[in-house]
Amino acid sequence: MTAHVALLRGINVGGKNLIRMPDLADAISRAGCTNVSTYIQSGNVLLTTETLSGTQLEEHLERALDERFNLPIRVVTRTRDELARIVTSAPADHGSPLLRSDVIYLKHPLTVEDALARFPEPREGVDTVTPGPGVIYFSRLDAQASKTRLTRIIGTPDYQYMTIRNWRTTTKLLELMNAGSSG
Numbered sequence: 001m002t003a004h005v006a007l008l009r010g011i012n013v014g015g016k017n018l019i020r021m022p023d024l025a026d027a028i029s030r031a032g033c034t035n036v037s038t039y040i041q042s043g044n045v046l047l048t049t050e051t052l053s054g055t056q057l058e059e060h061l062e063r064a065l066d067e068r069f070n071l072p073i074r075v076v077t078r079t080r081d082e083l084a085r086i087v088t089s090a091p092a093d094h095g096s097p098l099l100r101s102d103v104i105y106l107k108h109p110l111t112v113e114d115a116l117a118r119f120p121e122p123r124e125g126v127d128t129v130t131p132g133p134g135v136i137y138f139s140r141l142d143a144q145a146s147k148t149r150l151t152r153i154i155g156t157p158d159y160q161y162m163t164i165r166n167w168r169t170t171t172k173l174l175e176l177m178n179a180g181s182s183g
Helices: 021-030 054-069 080-088 112-117 142-147 157-161 167-179
Strands: 002-008 034-039 044-049 075-079 099-106 127-131 135-141 162-166
Touching: 002 054, 002 080, 002 162, 002 167, 021 034, 021 044, 021 054, 034 167, 044 167, 054 075, 075 080, 075 099, 080 167, 099 112, 099 142, 099 167, 112 127, 112 135, 112 157, 135 142, 157 162, 162 167
Parallel strands: none
Antiparallel strands: 002 044, 002 075, 034 044, 099 135, 099 162, 127 135
């Protein structure tokens, strides 16, 4: 069994794509995954599976969610080892109290290189953008967060292949995975 986190894009945001977490967990379980649990309302699902991983698992979950909820929800998955690499590869100051720090998870076929080539120019002295393993680390000074240029990514063609989690959520998901199942 391999432990995965499934990050659902765009559910329970702004009153759209509303899915109750017990219903989400049930749908993922019925899709053949085990040890299913959710974390907060933004579509973070911990699960284990024997046979599927990567894009196969993402496509399998997307089909199951579309059948259950009649919503085209994009799913990005990472194994526990991949999530651990994401956490340990982060810039040293990522998560600092002086910063608002996020992890932008990229969905295949979008690569870090392609995303960065089209990423909004960071505002000097406010934004920091750093490539990572299948992610982009994005942080901005908390005191100047209203001056960030991150919001410019919304509405671009690449945005549909991204899902964003704050640093606290990312590290909590790894903590939960480490406390849970093996694999």
